[in-house]
Amino acid sequence: MTGRDGDSSPAIDVDEDYEGDSAWGGDDSASETTSVTSSIYRGLTENGRRYQSYRDHDYWGPSDEKQFETMEAGHFMYLVLDYHEQNRLHRAPIGEAPQHILDIGTGKGSWAIDAADTYPSATVRGVDLYPPPIGWVPPNCVLEVDDALQEWTWREPFDLIHMRLLLGAFTPEEWDKVYTQCFENLKPGGWIEQVELDVRVMSDDGSLPEDSLLAGWGPNFLGCGERSGRPLNTQTTMQETMEKAGFVDAHEKLYKCPIGAWPKNPQLKDAGAINLEHWSSGLEGWAMWLLTKHGSPKPWTSEEVRVYVAKVRSELQNPKLHIYHYTRRVWARKPLNTSSPGRN
Numbered sequence: 001m002t003g004r005d006g007d008s009s010p011a012i013d014v015d016e017d018y019e020g021d022s023a024w025g026g027d028d029s030a031s032e033t034t035s036v037t038s039s040i041y042r043g044l045t046e047n048g049r050r051y052q053s054y055r056d057h058d059y060w061g062p063s064d065e066k067q068f069e070t071m072e073a074g075h076f077m078y079l080v081l082d083y084h085e086q087n088r089l090h091r092a093p094i095g096e097a098p099q100h101i102l103d104i105g106t107g108k109g110s111w112a113i114d115a116a117d118t119y120p121s122a123t124v125r126g127v128d129l130y131p132p133p134i135g136w137v138p139p140n141c142v143l144e145v146d147d148a149l150q151e152w153t154w155r156e157p158f159d160l161i162h163m164r165l166l167l168g169a170f171t172p173e174e175w176d177k178v179y180t181q182c183f184e185n186l187k188p189g190g191w192i193e194q195v196e197l198d199v200r201v202m203s204d205d206g207s208l209p210e211d212s213l214l215a216g217w218g219p220n221f222l223g224c225g226e227r228s229g230r231p232l233n234t235q236t237t238m239q240e241t242m243e244k245a246g247f248v249d250a251h252e253k254l255y256k257c258p259i260g261a262w263p264k265n266p267q268l269k270d271a272g273a274i275n276l277e278h279w280s281s282g283l284e285g286w287a288m289w290l291l292t293k294h295g296s297p298k299p300w301t302s303e304e305v306r307v308y309v310a311k312v313r314s315e316l317q318n319p320k321l322h323i324y325h326y327t328r329r330v331w332a333r334k335p336l337n338t339s340s341p342g343r344n
C-alpha cells in the first residue's frame, strides 16, 4: 500500500518482532534553571509550563527544559532520517564556504550549532523569542533573542535562511511578512529552506483504529490552529507562500516519520525510536496552550489536557500501531537577478 496525501512512496515494512520500547519513561521532572534573573529568562509560567515573555505574542509552545529536550529529540530524528545524505542539515546547494546563515525560531539552537560546525567559513545566527539554554557555542555561532516579526537589523545578506517546526507561529499575514524579510535579506541566488511536520498521525496498514485518540490528534490540533488564527498546516502552505514572496526554483522532499521502533529498516527503526521520545516528551507542551485557549467545543481545563495527554501517551506505547506522520522539506531560491536595496 502506498502512503497518503499524494505520496507515492511505499508503505514502511514492519518489524514483526517489535514488542515496544520500554526505555522511555515518559514524564520526567525536568530541572529548571534558577540562577538566571532577567525577566526574559524567567519567562511566564502557566499550567506548570514556562513560555517566552519577550513580547506579548501568542506563541503556543513552551520554552522550558522539558520542551528543549523535545526539540533535541526532533533534531536527532531528522538527522537520522537523512542518515545516508552527505549533508543532513539542509538540501539547499549553498556551496562549501557560505558566509552568513540564519536559523529563525532556533529553539535550543541545535541546528544552528551543527551548521556552524559544518561551515567554519560562516557566521551562523540562531534567533528565538527565548534565550537558548546553551552555555557554549562554536565561535562562529551567535544565538540571539529577537522577534522575527520585527524589522530585521542584520546587515549582512544571508546565503541560507533556515526554519524548522515553526508551524502555528504566525498568522498568514505574518508569514507573508517573514518570507518577504527572508527574501530581502538573502543574497541574490541565496536559499530559503523550511522543514514542517504534518500533525496528523497515520498508518498504512489500518493498525491505527479510527476511533483512537491518536487518529483524532491531528484534526483536534488543526482545529485549534484555525481557531487561534495561526494555522498548523504550514507544511501545506509554505511553498506557495514562499513563491508569493518571490522565491523560485522550489524543491520538496516528503518524509514518512515513524513513531515507534516498529519499522524493519534499521534507519527507520532508529528514527522511529527517537520520534517516540520526541512525541512522548512533547505531547503536553504541544497540547497545553492550544487546548486551554482554543480547545473544542470550549477551552479545556489544564486537568482535562493532562488526562488526555496521559491517554495519548499510553496509546503511543502500543507496539501494534504502525504509525507515522509526514514531514515536508521545501527549499527555494531568490532569483540571481534580484537585488535588495542597500545590499549586495
Ligand SMILES: C[S@@+](CC[C@H](N)C(=O)[O-])C[C@H]1O[C@@H](n2cnc3c(N)ncnc32)[C@H](O)[C@@H]1O
Pocket: 052, 059, 061, 063, 071, 072, 074, 075, 104, 105, 106, 107, 108, 127, 128, 129, 130, 146, 147, 148, 149, 163, 164, 165, 166, 169
Ligand atoms: C517548535 S520550536 C522549533 C525549534 C527549532 N527550530 C527546532 O527545530 O528544534 C519553534 C520555535 O520558534 C520560536 N518562535 C516562535 N515565534 C517566533 C518569533 N516571532 N521570532 C522568533 N522565534 C519565534 C519559538 O520560541 C520556538 O522556540
